[in-house]
Amino acid sequence: MTGQVDTSAFVERRARLAARMEPGAVAVLATAPELLRNGDSEYPYRHDSYFYYLTGYTEPESVLVLVAALGDAPARAILFCREKNVEREIWDGFRYGPEAARATFGFDEAYPIGELDAQMAGLLANAPALYYALGHSAALDAQVSGWLKAVRAKSRTGIAAPSTTHHLLGILDEMRLLKDAGEQALMGRAASIAAGAHARAMRFTRPGVFEYEIEAELLHEFRRHGAQFPAYTPIVASGANACVLHYNANNRPCLDGQLVLVDAGCELDGYASDITRTWPVNGRFSAPQRALYELVLQAQQAAFAAIVPGRPYSDVHTAAVNVLAGGMLELGLIDRTKYGTVEDAVLEKAHLPFYMHGTGHWLGMDVHDVGPYRDLTLPDRPSRPLLPGMALTVEPGIYVRPGEGVPEEFWNIGIRIEDDVIVSESGCRILSGDAPKSVADIETLMGER
Structure with missing residues (x-):
């Protein structure tokens, strides 16, 4: 010792x-x-x-x-x-x-x-x-x-x-707020362990398993690879539970035809990972599920592209919201007769019923790590510029509850896709990329069960 x-x-x-x-x-x-x-x-x-x-x-x-x-x-x-x-x-x-x-x-x-x-x-x-x-x-x-x-x-x-x-x-x-090389290496290892846990959970999932059984697979994989703790209480939310942002009862059975949203990360030597993946319980996305999933994935890619040193932190969220609002208009979640353009929809916050949270947060020793998101040294407190060494999550989502005017084929679908990234000199480095994310990769992995 x-x-x-x-x-x-x-x-x-x-x-x-x-x-x-x-x-x-x-x-x-x-x-x-x-x-x-x-x-x-x-x-x-x-x-x-x-x-x-x-x-x-x-x-x-x-x-x-x-x-x-x-x-x-x-x-x-x-x-x-x-x-x-x-x-x-x-x-x-x-x-x-x-x-x-x-x-x-x-x-x-x-x-x-x-x-x-x-x-x-x-x-x-x-x-x-x-x-x-x-x-x-x-x-x-x-x-x-x-x-x-x-x-x-x-x-x-x-x-x-x-x-x-x-x-x-x-x-x-x-x-x-600025992670040194040692911190980045630890965070990369924590993200790699969590990514493997998500892949394990995908392989395990099938109709009839309980949410807590999937949670057990995650926790087993965390500890098996040396992580000391989960970084937070895991969210394993199937069906309509995925529309509850901080759901963690994890006590319902996962049913055929549903999606399951899993938000889980581990802590390794004091540093957290934070990954969310969403996958079909039966291993195949339905057409409505795929449409919403691909939209969230596109929003995340747009957010990644906004992570550039010198650009405001708020640009990450703006990029994701613009893509999501555009997709919501096309899919009929936002009424095009009321909001003719993406700009109109975003200005009037028409996306909020389906996407009500930010696109990420700082990550480090705490899963919601410290440091202001605004430059407090300036009178108008603008969004602070991104700098190499900052670590953050990128986690757009979409959550569709039943409601008047909401296309029924999307009811009770909740999707979030979250990755851990480090701001680099030229853009961003994704730490959690080993967790399967594309529709093809998820369906292929789950087909090997």
């Missing part, structure tokens, strides 16, 4: 953060707490993403303190963590303890978590500013208040508390 760990990325990120802080300022970042599920059983533990981004450390009860350089004094990265406890390790498993954690993860200093309150007063004394996750945790807010009170109590001795407080997470959001 104390073998060689490549800490270079974490050390470099801490250095970048320290360089953005005021000289001599102090940053504090805690990991996630353990939570009880019921009785004395805890939820499976998952570290805080921000904390892991800067430390690579996954144990609970841990706090990072970063002191920015000041004059000749270099920056310092200090970890507070659980003490080594051989008796608790018999019950709960290995823990590093401060000394091994310092040596393994490249911290300058490390101390038992029980010393945090006592040491923070000294670390904050005469620091010009404090950076922490304002309002993120009531417990941390209370601790910070106590630390500052302790420092102010020494004001008569010439010691001053930080005069300003900064929100730390906004800075980290911008850092996390």
Whole structure:
């Protein structure tokens, strides 16, 4: 457990953060707490993403303190963590303890978590500013208040508390938005595992299986290839269930003639994948299903083409909506007598009954990853430009519920197609392309069952 760990990325990120802080300022970042599920059983533990981004450390009860350089004094990265406890390790498993954690993860200093309150007063004394996750945790807010009170109590001795407080997470959001080569490699591996799981689920699907049986195939494939968790609760939605965007009961039988929409991704070493595929339960698309499916696929291709460095993020959604609205007019989902052109239909939002969500989101350590979608530095807050290294999903869809004026052959059909991409220097790189997607590829794969 104390073998060689490549800490270079974490050390470099801490250095970048320290360089953005005021000289001599102090940053504090805690990991996630353990939570009880019921009785004395805890939820499976998952570290805080921000904390892991800067430390690579996954144990609970841990706090990072970063002191920015000041004059000749270099920056310092200090970890507070659980003490080594051989008796608790018999019950709960290995823990590093401060000394091994310092040596393994490249911290300058490390101390038992029980010393945090006592040491923070000294670390904050005469620091010009404090950076922490304002309002993120009531417990941390209370601790910070106590630390500052302790420092102010020494004001008569010439010691001053930080005069300003900064929100730390906004800075980290911008850092996390651009994925380095190591992050991209992990995300590619997570996407490859999830793509294989979708292919496995397609092969398994047939009339009469329950949605939860398909879910089990996905989870088996995730874990079999080393993923630690599903990145979110899988959606396995057959028939009309596919028209419920966040359906996850996964308890209905899949019937002959229906489609099944599967939205499922895994988490590998802290990074998420997020893939959606839609396929026929019996292995063959009907004509109405194929028409809508091909429309969504065309919309996704248009969205891919809009992913170019320098173009606004919003162009991705606009490209997909224009294709979808045009197809809805042709198929009679949108009344052409009311909306004569695609432009009219989009302007009046006539597509919203059938496509009501955005075309994607940032992806990374969190499945809906951090970072604003608008440039908050400009007065009108325009959509921010895409940059190489950004990671996002592209997921157009169409969801047709029964209704007056809606062609009956499309009723209760829900389709979404979602892939994970990285913005490259010339366009976009699709990470999840191994998951079968074309009508021909899906029908061929399912025909091999």
